[in-house]
Structure formats: C-alpha cells, structure tokens
Amino acid sequence: MAKIAYILLCHKDPEAIIQQAEQLTAVGDYMAIHFDASADPASYALIRAALDHNPNVTFVRKRIKCGWGEWSLVQATLLAVEAAAENFSRATHFYMLSGDCMAIKTAEFTHNYLDQNDRDFIESYDFFDSNWIKTGMKEERLIYRHFFNERANKSLFYGAMELQKRLGLKRDVPNDIQVQIGSQWWCLRRQTIERILEFTHTRKDVMRFFRTTWIPDETFFQTLVRHLVNESEIETRTLTFLMFTDYGMPVTFHNDHYDLLLSQDFLFARKISPGAKELKSRLGRLYASRDVKFQISNEGRSLFKFLADQGRAGRRFGMRFWETESSLGRERELMIVVCKKWHVAKRLVENVRQVTDMPAIEYLFDEEATSLPDLGGIQSSLGKRTRHRRALMRMLFEYHDSDRLVVCMDPSNLDLMHDFFSDRSRTRLLQIDCDFTDDYLSGHARRVGLAGDRTSQATLDRLMPTIRNDITHEADRIRDADFSSHVRIRQSDNTDINAAKLMEFFSVSQDQAQQLAQTRHLFED
Template sequence: MSADTVPDAPAEAGTLGFVMLVHDAFDRAAQVARHWADRGCPVTIHVDRKVRPRDHRPFREGLRGHPLIRFSRRVKVEWGTWSLVEATQVAAESLLAAHPEVRHVFLASGSCLPLRPVEELRAYLDAHPRTDFIESVTTEEVTWTVDGLERERFTLRFPFSWRRQRRLFDRYVELQRRLGLRRRVPAAIAPHLGSQWWCLTRQTLTAILQAPDRAEMDRYFRRVWIPDEAYFQTLARRYATSIESRSLTLAKFDVQGKPHIFYDDHLQLLERSDCFVARKIWPRAGRLYDHFLALPPGAVRPREPNPGKIDRVFSRANVRREQGRPGLVNQGRMPSPWWDGARTCAPYAVLSGFDDLYVDFEGWLARRVGGRVHGHLFHPDRAEFAGGETVAPGCIPDSAALRDYRPEQFLANLLWSTRGERQCFQFGPGDQQRIRGSLLWDRNCTLAVVSGAWAVRLFHENRDFAELRAEAARLQQVELSFLAELRAPWVKARTHVWTLADYLEGPMEKLQNVLGELTARDPRRLTEVPAMRDLDGFGRFLQTLRNQGMKPVVTGDVPVEPTEGATRSERPARPTVIR
C-alpha cells in the first residue's frame, strides 16, 4: 500500500534509531555511527562474534564514551543462515529497550554510507510516522532471486551451509525434491521476500519481536534459506498498517547476486539516486565519505528516493559484466569456444581467391574502399600486414609462432587496435586454417570466396608438374573442408561463394557485389578495375590436371578452350553497367 494514497496521522514526538551490523572496516563503521549519533540518533551496534578481540576491542573502546552508541550481545554470524536474523533481533531489542522515544528503526550495515543529511531522513519519516519501509513481495512476484530457490526456500530444509558445505547443500536439496519432502508453512503467514535493509516503525518491530507465537516463527524460519530476506519481510505483513514495499537503502546486485561496490568515481551516480543510505561502499573510498558525511542540512533539495533513476546504468553494467565489450576480453573472462556473442569489435572482410585472380588486388582495393587492406594475415611464414609492416598497431608483431598460439585473439587484438578503420585481409587454403571456425561464427565477418582461384596462381608458377598436381590436390582438400563448413547451419558470418567458373562468367557484377558490402555508405559503380591475370591456356592446365589423375572440382566447369570473344585481349576495356 502506498503511503501517498493512505494519509498518515500527524507526526508525534519521536526520533530515529539505527541498528548496525558490523564485521569489518571498523574505522568506517565508527565514522558513520558517530555521524548519526552526533545528530541525535541512537545507534546500537552488533559485531560479529567471529571477529577477533584484537580487532573488535579498539573499535568498541573508540565509541564507548558516546551516550547514544551502545553495543549488543554478539552472535556468530554466517551468510544465508538464521544467525543474521538473530543478530538483528538482539540489536533491535537492545535499541528499543534503551530508547523508548525511538519511533522508526533503520537497519544498516557497517559498509553503509548516508547520502543525505540525517535531518532530511528524520523529516521524511516524520511525514510518514506509521509507514514501514521494507521491500516485501510474494514469492510468485519475485524475479530477482538467483539459482531458482524462491518458493522452495520456504518449503525445504537447509541444515547445511551453502558456502562451507556446498556439495552437501546441493545434494540434500536434490534429495528432498526427489522424495517429495516438503515443510508445512505456518497458516498464520504468507511467505514474502525482499531486501535485508529496512526501516520499520516501533509498533511493527515490537509486534514482531513480542509476538505470542514468536518461538514458533523463529523455529520455522531457522530452516529457511537466507531468512534475512524473508523473516521481517513476511512478518511485517502481519502487523503493519501501512507498508511501502521498497527500501530507503540503495543496494544494487550483479548477475550473480553479489552486491555492487561503490567507489570514489561513483559520487555523482549516488547523488542522482536521491536515496538516504547506500551500500556497499568500499572502505577506502575516502572521497565518498568526506563528501556525504559533510553535507549540511538543506544541501540536497528534498526529493523522493528514486533508485530507478540510475537503474539503467546498472543494467548496462550487468550486461557489460556478463558479455564484455565486443572484441575485448581478459584472462578473467574468456568466452567459451562457441560463445554466441560478438567475437570482434567491428565489421571486417575476408576475401578468398581475389588476390589469385587479380594483379595488385590489395593496392587497388585499398584505394577503392580505404581502411587497411592486409595480405594473408594467416600465411604460414608470417602475418602479411598492410603496407608490408612488420609490427601492426597495438605492437602486434608479424611472427607466425605468436599468431598461431592464439589465432582468434590475434585477430581480435588487431581489430581492436585499429578500430575505426575498415579492415580487410586475404585468406586461402594455403593459410593456417585454425581461424576458420572463429571467422564463420563471427557476425562481424563478411566472407567472399572464389573457390578454386588458387589454381590460377599455380598455373603461373614455373614448377615441375608433378609438384603442381600434388599441391593442387592438397589445396583442394583443404578448400573442400572449408566449403562444407560454410554450408553449416551454425554459420553467422555473411558469406558470398562462387566457383571460379561462375565468377569468370561475370566478374564485374561479382566484384561490384563485394564492394557493395564493403562500402555500403558509398555504393558507387566501378569506374576502375584491377587487372586480371592472364588466363590464356588456363583451361588446358586444368584439363592436364585431370589427365594426370587430379580432378579440380572446386573450380567449377572452366572450358578447356576459351569461348569466342572471351580471351583477355578481346574483353571490353570498360566495365559493363550493372542494373
């Protein structure tokens, strides 16, 4: 129920008290506790019993003389267990007994930091004297729990520690599921979940702590998983007259359910939230503590707390943490081999066979499309960077050994170091092939293949024909495997594939299509074309390979003798217009 729709009674005399749960960063916890107490707010501190006396004693001695700061009985606390609720109960009972004037009790941790002057928080609560601020939603409406335990946390038993006895925890949960074991939820309650950090009225908190059936409720919640997110959230629904189902404390969590930690560079982000308190603050964020603890009353214009104003930032942060930046990874988050995200940071083109067909194809393409047009980046001997460079931007050497150690990361680093420039490189069956799967899986990749074009290069080599035949057989075997992968359903790259025979039937049109992919912003028609290598006698060369027992299937059906008007000297000097 919204406090804006149900008006509260006039504010009565009263004050605000704080319960602090502390287990580390004692200097910061003391600083915040003294800040609240100096402004008239009583503070009761619970220190985890696991803390060693040598760490706890100076903290306690430093605050002993303050009349509004007291320490409660200590409980040994473990995350996700009943001990967190018990520690809160003990500290809250101590605060209520020592300060009957307290009307609202604010639960905080030792890593919390007030973002607005405490006078503004007190005034805000004075305007809502009977309202409990506690996130409390039914299990059917929860969408933020991690690992699937929502309703089951109330109906299964959890005698083992999730952190210390993970295997026993998981196996016992699975055993209860298989046997159909279920705990009975007390009829007097309806399970609710919510943030651990709340601000309750004295009436509601006292009703929970002094309930006639408290022993039964405590006994039941003692076996609920993470009861600090369910105990007060459920029981507040029994006794509260007006609940605002939200926390006045800003607490954000990542995709694994771990809290975001705020650092000095989050100062402006925290100011935008308009929340009264934030957690979790890095203990060494001195700029945050110095700024927010020094705010005078009235320094912030009164506004309704609205953490939703910065939700977009945290949503982007969670996506960034889960997926990273395209093309940029680190040793702490290496994607799996078939990770479905973008593997590189920008679009690039891979051309196969074009440099075999054309003279100085790389230079012509660089003039036409701009950017960097590399040679065979995965040549067995070295990476052929654009312009013959031996070291590419990003201090990437042309060493084949370093490149082949991590070929996917080599390409990703090269594209990242030259981002902002269009990248193209040549690739063929004579290159190192380990990169193929990464290319075909990458959405940023545009792949244009003229299969069998390597035969043109062999045709122009002055070698023993037996060697040429063996090399042709090897290259064809590699390319057949590559072409089979190109037809796989998992391919995400944009592909264009022609046999050599198909390409030679209309080279201008095919080349125009390739350039259209590379220069989408400037799809001008070709006015200059690279010189094609001399193909006179090429058909007879392929036939000789067949005669020698090697069938070049990837080239397509290239005629033995050129058709009339198809020789190089008879080709038109100007390109035809493609409509």
C-alpha cells in the same frame, strides 16, 4: 520529528564502524550494534572502548556467531532491534544498515522524509509468484529443513536436502502466513517493530519454521511486515541504494561517485569501497549539514547498465535451429535503413512510402509500438520479433505482396544486420550519418534514462564524451563489418550528393531520388 535507531550488523573494520557510529549519532540519532562473535576480539574491544561513552550507542548483550544464509543473521538482527527498542524509547524508526553503508542525504532531509512518509519501507514480493530469485534454489529454501551452511559444508547441506527428498520430508508453510522475499535493507516504524517483537514471542511455530529455512534474512522481516501491517502502510522498496553486476556481485562505489550518489532517490548507499577515504569523509560531513538542496535525477541504475555494456559490443545472437536453413528468398530484396536519430529515418521512410510503391517499416526491432499487421502473434513483442526475425521478415514480404521491403534499425543492432546479410536474399544497407550537438546528446541521455531532469550539468559534461564515443563506435562497427551494398548519406553533404546515393540504394529514378533527398525537415531535431 523522526529519530532513527540504526541497526548495525558488522564483523570487521572497527575504525570504519566507530566513524560510522559517531557520524550518525552526532545529530541525535541512535545505533544498536551487533559485532559477530566469531570476529576478531581485539576489534570488538577497540569499538567498545571508543563508543561505550556515547549515550546514543548500545551493544547487544549476548553476541552470536553469524553465518551467511543462516538464521543466525536474523537472530542477531532481532537481538540488536530488542536492544534499540529497550534503550532508545524516543526512536521512531529502525533502519537496517551494514558497515558498508553510508548516508547520501543529510539528517535533516532524512528526518523530514520519514516524517512526510508515514509508512514502512521494505521490499516484500510474493516468494512463489514473483521473479525476485533469479538463480539457484527457490521453494527448496522453505519446504526442506536446513541445518548446515551451504558455503561451509556444501556436501552436508545438499546431502541433508536430498535425504529429505527421498524420505518425503517436505513440509508446509504455516497456513496463515504468505511468505514474502526482498532486500534485507529496510526501514520500519516503531509500532511495526513492536508488533514484530511481540509476534516472535507468541508465534513459536513460525519462529521454528524460519529457523531452518535457507537465507531467512531475505524472507523473515519481509513476511512478518506483510502479515502484521496494512498494505496501504507499506512501500515496497528499500531506502538504501544498491546495485548488482551481471554476476550477482554488489557494485562498489568510489571517490568519484559522490555527485552520482547524492542525486539518487535514496537515503543511504552500499557498498562504499573501504579505500574510498575521500568519499567517506565527504558523506560523513554531509549527514550533519543543514539546508542542503538535493537535485534528484535517479539515473544511477540506467547509467551503470549503459557504462557496463560498453565492453560487450559485437556479441552474436546464436542461430536457432528453426532458422538455420531458413531464407527470406533469393528473389527478395531487403533494404535496411540505419540511423541513430530515429526521427530522421522515420521521415525518410515515410517519404519512401509516398514517392515509391515500396512498403517501409520503422524500428520494428527497437520499438514495441511499431505498427505491424497481425501475423499470428510473432509480432507481439520485441523478444519474439528478434528471435524469429527471418520468419517475421518472410511473413512481412508475403503480407505486403512485395519482393522489396524497407526496414529501419538502430546502429546497435549489428547482430541482426550480420544475420540478414548472411541470408540468400539480396540485402542492402543505407547508413544515415547525422550531426550530434551537445543539446541533442543531453536530451538523448534523458530520453533513455541515463540522466534525469535534475541531473547536474557537471554530471552531463562527464557523461557526454562517453555517449558521443558510443555513437561513433556503433557507426564504426558497421563500416568495419564491410557489408556489400553499403551506402552512406551524410547530413553534412548537399542534396545532390545524397540524391545520387539514394538513387543507387533504392534503385529509383533521379527525380524520385531528389524527392527523397529533399524530404522536408529531414535532419532537423
């Protein structure tokens, strides 16, 4: 049975640290603590007084002062790892934690999971070839020596780096290692930890290199594990559930996130809000519980993205210089069919192709797999189609040798609709209003990743009003845009009413409009 030695680096909130240590060690696991030497001495004294009697807790003998992005964080981690390895000979795994982390599975589940998955869990992506670093410095982290803290001494930090550039003091990475990068929240087996500790004593050249790199806690362990362990024994992921906002800030979890956290395919989560007392209490009790069944749906990240996007409606695409003066052509007519239920619009436009001679294209700005002719590569991806939308439309008009073209769009593409209506061509819009049952919305949530097959009904019930309001909001935004030549058909209207509107929109005969309105299974799910 797996036994875990938790490696905890902390610098504040002694009550939370004491609680965390007591909860995680109550079932037989261990903890090694490094409390920042620059933090409040009284807080450290409080922690020692509460935990010194606990045989499953050990403390680093010599604490050091830690700074964000510095080697000191790795050094503190190594000191805690050494203390854990020395004091807890029965520990099979070493799990890196922060004071903001809490278990979101039981100890029973966690131990069984590690027993069944005999590998190291650590994010490790190639430093130079991957896109893990989104902004800021990249190779400069490694090829120059960093002696100052960027946050504490910004002028000295950048001044020293610029001086090295001018003097040509660029250095090479040790030639037998391939630098990796990833999250610092790892879980490693004992044999891997022992190899790392031995490596730190024998490879002084590598240690000197990392001591002067910037943010080494994202590269040191990640690189050494790849260097020392067979790739088949590494799973490139963290077992700690964490998310970041668009601004690079970690998402904080609160009392109402309990069910969401338990349904994620992770063992721990961070950051738990200091004020989430109820959540901390429930998660603390959970770790020692037995025979708990978890329904893993893993929709957390997609759900967060969906909810975060609610406040961003209405943003316009900036006009590209090559499209500012372009036009589809005054003599051309673009007919946009808008429907949230894609299968409904697809059935209609398929019938349009059969009943009329108009070319009709399905969701070309929403579905990568939409069937399109070869237009020299402009059609190859959704990004290219959107960036070069007017050029793409002109080419489609020309390819089909027609002055009339029907295309389908999702209601969320309001920016595209605005753009096409601002063109000198004639643009029309057909909005199809459908009924949305709870069963359909549940299926929609699963199809787009907002929920999984095992998402609880309680979670779905809370999510349903948000999805329904989102769909309604998209429809309202289109109506509020006050587009000219805007026609709506409704599932709730009879065939004759819809046929009259279709005749107006497509400029077809009454018989053709009736055939379109009577499209087989048009509104069925």
